[in-house]
Amino acid sequence: ALFRQQRMGYRGKVYQVYKFRTMRTSSHVADEKEQAITKTGDARITGLGRFLRKSRIDELPQLVNILRGEMSWIGPRPEALVLSRWYEAELPFYRYRHIVRPGITGWAQVNQGHVAAVGEVLEKLHYDFYYIKNFSPWLDLLIVFRT
Known part of the structure; x- marks a missing residue:
């Protein structure tokens, strides 16, 4: 029921993130990079997984990562290591986005959502840098409300 994946975290340290499994494993995807990318309408997402993702319940096991100091509630979303x-x-x-702890939700998450293409990730990086530059309790509160 649990999914583990290596992610890049605070100061570039690699850690294991925990989530509820929402996708079937795919044996036909040979490229590790393609396997790590979830596309809109991805056929690997199960029916229950769609509900878990939409309600964000799949993120609950990341509380373990927060308690271990690997993540925070709010910060740039961690990416799969690959x-x-x-x-x-x-x-x-x-790599400068790793100067703060990654979060379960963040400024890029609430403004842009999930992206994977390099061009979209560049835009996401601008949101991450905005968050890092303007880090404050008020911005965190705004992110909580928008989440």
Whole structure:
């Protein structure tokens, strides 16, 4: 029932994120990068998984990550390790988003949603940098309400 995945976290430290499993494993996807990307309407998402994702219940096991100090409630969403390394190679300054703890929700999450293409991730990076630059309890409160 639990899904574990390596993610890039605070100061570039790799950790295991925990979530409820919402997708079937796919044996026909050979590329590790493609396996880590969830597309809109992805056929691997189960019926129950669709509900868990829509209600955000699939994120609850990440409370373990928060208690362990690997994540916070609010911050840039952590990316799968393979995707994070890909984005670091493609986008200048991408690694600077790791100067704060990743969060269950964040400014990019509430403004842009889920993205995977490099061009969209560049826009997401701008939201992450805005959050880092303007870090405040008021911005966190706004993110909580928008979440």
